Amino acid sequence: MTTSREKLLALMDAALKAADPGVQIPLNMPSPPKGKTIVIGAGKASANMARAFEQAWKGDLEGLVVTRYGHAVPCEKIEIVEASHPVPDAAGEEAAKRILEIVKSAGPDDLVVCMISGGGSALLALPGPGLTLDDKQSINKALLRSGATISEMNCVRKHLSAIKGGRLAKVAAPARMVTYLVSDVPGDDPAIIASGPTVADPTTGQDALDIIRHYQIDIPEAAEALLRSAADETVKPDDRCFDGHETIMLSRPQDSLEAAASVARDMGLNPVILGDAIEGESREVAIMHAGIAHQVSNHGQPAAKPCVLLSGGETTVTVRSKGGRGGRNSEFLLSLLIQLRDQPGFSAIAIDTDGIDGSEDNAGAIMDGTSWKKAQELGIDLREYLANNDAYSAFARIDDLIITGPTLTNVNDFRAILIE
Known part of the structure; x- marks a missing residue:
């Protein structure tokens, strides 16, 4: 019995078998570009996703994906690095810098494939202007202790970042971009998953400030100034960098x-x-x-x-x-x-x-x-x-x-x- x-x-x-993104990626492959194919990504599932894509892709490719310590899997052409979660570390900051540099090289004939899953917010840690990694770490720790929801935490995170909230897509333009997603957020909103580095963000710095105040979190003056700065806002839905951008939800x-x-x-x-x-x-x-x-x-x-x-x-x-x-x-x-x-x-x-x-x-x-x-x-x-x-x-x-x-x-x- x-x-x-x-x-x-x-x-x-x-439940775990149904959530394996490696099963769905070969069924949702993009058309090959005239130019090069670049694979990037961040999250606890990103290395698994990168391996599935590499095995299914017929042409040449290159790239870099960052995952949590202990979550790496071997790839032949895509570099896999590990970093800290849930509190970011220097390895995640360095990976974010390198990913930005990689996508800057993409042109209009190239394809940028982005693997995004939960955990990407901490793993892709690039502080916004005037902030340090220490600032990001202390705010992140306070958010984790506060009882804030994942959507609230990621609203704050993306507004204190130089890569999230659509900023990665902005740098990659005019290359064609395809983002694969594994949802770890209620409602499966792509803008919340890993703080949406490649998708438009409808929230504002004021929204992030309201969350900070609601949970009575102390933040440095530089962080408050950044949240108040209209010039450093996240990338909004009407931005042309999202033209032709495809998002594919693999697992929910x-x-x-x-x-x-x-x-x-x-x-x-x-x-x-x-x-x-x-x-x-x-x-x-x-x-x-x-x-x-x-x-x-x-x-x-x-x-x-x-x-x-x-x-x-x-x-x-x-x-x-x-x-x-x-x-x-x-x-x-x-x-x-x-x-x-x-x-x-x-x-x-x-x-x-x-x-x-x-x-x-x-x-x-x-x-x-x-x-x-x-x-x-x-x-x-x-x-x-x-x-x-x-x-x-x-x-x-x-x-x-x-x-x-x-x-x-x-x-x-x-x-x-x-x-x-």
């Missing part, structure tokens, strides 16, 4: 949820997709999910059990304790475990589809009816771990971490709650 954990892991595997959170739902049906489960763009505090989102799970169990709504609730998006964690370890998916699942405790018939999994939840080595965690009992037997106060943002340590102690290693894709959170 298949256990609840085995079912949840099978759903996770289906919804694709992974639908793949998991299909596998669930094959298992005899009733799948319910709650949403692919769920945001909010991880622990609060878990309380909402627990309420729906109880409704299924007690009343057969919105579906009869056996049922699996599926959801994606990107929740956030407002850091309350400096000593805690864990990411948003582990925190979600710890809060869910506290809500469901040892009630029979409930099990769940929550992971970041890139394989790294926050800054730890786990993708997320898994729980079933034994998890609460193990914690009680060990004398673990799970509420205290949640209060300290220490979900990683809690699940490590009860041996419920999910460790996949880098998956070479990134379509954000994947959550599945099984009710039997």
Whole structure:
């Protein structure tokens, strides 16, 4: 008999397989140019994307792609470099400088192919005029602790950058450009994914300032001056540099949820997709999910059990304790475990589809009816771990971490709650 954990892991595997951009790239190849082909990119999936493109491309090519440490894959003609995520480092800054120089050489007969996926904001780190890498790092750290949504964080990031917010496309013009995208943002907006280095940006510096003020983040005077400067605005939709620019969405959170739902049906489960763009505090989102799970169990709504609730998006964690370890998916699942405790018939999994939840080595965690009992037997106060943002340590102690290693894709959170 298949256990609840085995079912949840099978759903996770289906979600990850559907998110692999290497499957879609050979099906969406551009026409060859008269001139040269340049491949650039940034993100946790970008090296995987570059390899798939290189293997499918019939002609010569060159280029440079930056990915997170540990996420590189070998390419023959495209250089792959690694840099830091989620806080940028000097390697990411150097990669951004080199990518700008590479695309400056492109002419009207050339093709620039850009591989963009989640994580690109930190990996493609080129501070705007008057700013230093230290400035970018401190602001980025504050944003990560603030509880800001990914769209809010990337609004600020692109306005403090010399390469994001369409600026990379501006430099590449008049070359023809094709951007491949793997979405890690709610709503799949290309302008938000990796802060949109090759797509138009409708937001303004004032929008970024409003976000900074809302979350009470201290920024250097040079950063505030840059956000107020009309001359340093991001590139807007009416700019001619986007003429003929093609964007191709390879993988979306919804694709992974639908793949998991299909596998669930094959298992005899009733799948319910709650949403692919769920945001909010991880622990609060878990309380909402627990309420729906109880409704299924007690009343057969919105579906009869056996049922699996599926959801994606990107929740956030407002850091309350400096000593805690864990990411948003582990925190979600710890809060869910506290809500469901040892009630029979409930099990769940929550992971970041890139394989790294926050800054730890786990993708997320898994729980079933034994998890609460193990914690009680060990004398673990799970509420205290949640209060300290220490979900990683809690699940490590009860041996419920999910460790996949880098998956070479990134379509954000994947959550599945099984009710039997």
